[in-house]
Amino acid sequence: MTTVNELLQSIQEAENSISLGQILEIYPDLNRRTAQRWLRQLIDGNKIIAEGSGPARAYRPLTEGAGSDRDIYPNYIPLSADSRDILDYIDQPLEACHPVGYDITFLQDYQPNESFYLSETLRR
Numbered sequence: 001m002t003t004v005n006e007l008l009q010s011i012q013e014a015e016n017s018i019s020l021g022q023i024l025e026i027y028p029d030l031n032r033r034t035a036q037r038w039l040r041q042l043i044d045g046n047k048i049i050a051e052g053s054g055p056a057r058a059y060r061p062l063t064e065g066a067g068s069d070r071d072i073y074p075n076y077i078p079l080s081a082d083s084r085d086i087l088d089y090i091d092q093p094l095e096a097c098h099p100v101g102y103d104i105t106f107l108q109d110y111q112p113n114e115s116f117y118l119s120e121t122l123r124r
Contacts, residue, residue, distance in 0.1 A: 002027045004038045008061075011048055017058035 010026055011018055023035055039059060042048045048059050079087070109115065116123060 002030045007038050008047055011059050012061045017060040019058045
């Protein structure tokens with residue numbers, strides 16, 4: 001009988017991402033609904049990443065390059081929809097980020113406890 005650990009191992013050993021259909025071909029005894037539930041558990045446990053949607057949805061392991069070193073908020077910490085949007089934006093791959101110019105004088109002109117970025121009302 002197939003286990004969730006065997007499913008995770010198959011995803012980790014796949015050369016590329018693997019679809020649900022391919023998983024069911026590897027494990028013909030595995031019920032489709034059980035496989036979907038296990039995949040959701042692995043995603044929620046930050047073991048794998050889902051890419052795409054619908055029939056084209058594929059799964060791959062969470063690797064060093066995929067952001068495993070980032071802070072991951074557990075599901076039991078409630079976050080607003082805006083907070084989740086911000087996290088999704090921050091967690092996007094570097095290729096999707098837009099470069100922003102940097103003005104070194106902004107940092108050089110700063111004098112601790114003398115100059116301030118925020119207005120006095122906002123600081124209070």
